[in-house]
Amino acid sequence: MSEIAISLKNISKCFKRYHHPIDRLKEILLPGKSRADQFWALRDINLEIPKGQTFGIVGSNGSGKSTLLQIIAGTLTPTSGEVVVNGRISALLELGSGFNPEFTGRQNVFFNGRLLGLSQKEIEDKFDPITSFADIGDFIDQPVKTYSSGMYVRLAFAVAINVDPDILIVDEALSVGDAKFQLKCFLKLKKLQEKGVTVLFVSHDSNSIKRYCQKAMLLNQGQKIIETLPNVVINHYTRLLFPEDEKNTVPNPKQELASSLSNLSEQRRTLEYRYGSHRGEIKDIRIENHEGRETLCFTSCERMIARLKVLVKDGVVNPLFAMTLKDSKGEDIYVTNTYFKNIDIPPLTAETLVEITFEQYLMVCPGNYFLSFGFVSLEEGTVFPIDRRYDVINLKVIPSTNDLSQGLVNLNSKITVKIEESTCVVVNS
Missing domain, CATH: 3.40.50.300 (P-loop containing nucleotide triphosphate hydrolases)
Structure with missing residues (x-):
């Protein structure tokens, strides 16, 4: 322990x-x-x-x-x-807990410090760093009940992090x-x-x-x-946020637990997390480079084309197709879809085959990335997943020639250096 x-x-x-x-x-x-x-x-x-x-x-x-x-x-x-x-625990819980609204900010700092086990001398030594981080000025000597929510949380966080938790x-x-x-x-x-x-x-x-x-x-x-x-947890969380069909049902927690464990076992092999109402299916995904060659390895800033074939099994009134690029930790780098791009897709009938193409430049620095794709219906502002395939494609991005730039995105900077030789003018007198 x-x-x-x-x-x-x-x-x-x-x-x-x-x-x-x-x-x-x-x-x-x-x-x-x-x-x-x-x-x-x-x-x-x-x-x-x-x-x-x-x-x-x-x-x-x-x-x-x-x-x-x-x-x-x-x-x-x-x-x-x-x-x-x-x-020692220092907790910044919901707004409103921990401070006495009748006390001033200064009094609350000392009161909370004592509750957390600090001596009067220790709190005095930490008071300046706390007020500097909170940056609420003269309000430190005003009752907390006069604070805005932003001022309140600034002081609360400043106390929480400066008591050596x-x-x-x-x-x-x-x-x-x-x-x-x-x-x-x-x-x-x-x-x-x-x-x-x-x-x-x-x-x-x-x-x-x-x-x-x-x-x-x-x-x-x-x-x-x-x-x-x-990333795996967030994929499951997203699954719970959206209903799978028009009944707006959410799975029973015990059923979800069994499903989660089963899907996790599958993810260890494929990394993909997939769910939806099965009213349609993303059947084929092809990733091509700028030459039209199928590949999963790209040079930084190279053009990438993602081609999807989607089979519609049941009629969909307002279809939407999406793509997300994530970094190696699963953080979203770029999210786009037909709705964001103002592409109007007519209602799709059963047994329709749809081909979707996403074309973009991979303006990212070298590393491992994941592509996710989605087929959903958008009805009265509610998203109903039909076939969501998270982290289905693992891309490798390598440096372009003589470019060792670092970070997350690659802005493909063009650097120009101009050197002018200094001129010495000598005036004879």
Whole structure:
């Protein structure tokens, strides 16, 4: 356990829901009869997070994410199960928790620091770095209830990261800050990662989960669906976000768990994650270079052509075809589709064969990349997946001649150097 930061064994949490306020009083005065419905926010969660790992948690609203974080942070007691936390926790949970609105920002900094186990001297030494990072000026001596949501989260995050935590918990709060502050926070997260701080990160931003986390977990209806690499988890999460057919149904968590494990086994061999209503099928995918030759290896900035053959099995009123390019961690680099490109496709009837071509230049630096393709229907603003094939193609991009530029995208810069010889004019007098 010395190398484990957080250990959860069979964690479950049940809340009571009363139909009428007086039912709670009746239950107190007349014990022995429950007058409430049981709501299980979490069921049998098992999890071990090693020290120094950045771990992501994803799931739809109401999936149990915030409840789980509160249990780990110690602000909520589980109904059953065992929680073991090794190290000092600093938690930035939902906006509004942790600060007394009647206290000033300065008072809240000292109050929270003492709660986290720091001495008065330690807080005084950290006060200037906290206020510098928060950058809220004279508002530090004003009551927190007068703060905007952005000012509140800046101060809360500044406190959380400057108390030398062993474990940092961040729950969606960063989405409140402006773009400049978010960048500042993520740069600080990178420094904490380098110092070996364990980070528990919850966000609806899929790319942030892929970018910063080494591992992730998907929660749905209080149950753990899958725990593995972030890109695989996000693929499953996306699957849950969209209904497969017009009935708008979402799979039973137990069925999804079995399906996830089965698909994960398949992914170890092919890397592809595929789902949809089966009203159509992407039957053939061909990747060509600028010469029309089939290949999966390209030179940086070379033209690539992706050709798809799609069989429509059932009528589709508003069809949409999409392509996504991801980097090696699964982060989206480029997303396009027929809707974004304002291509109007007429309704498709059953047994229709459709050929789609995507042409683009691979303006990326050398590395490994993945292509995903999708066939969906778009009806009244809702996307219904028909055949989604995530990470179906693995591309290799190699450097072009004499170009060792680094980064993610390749802007194919043209550099011109002009040297003028200096002229010395001597004036004889």
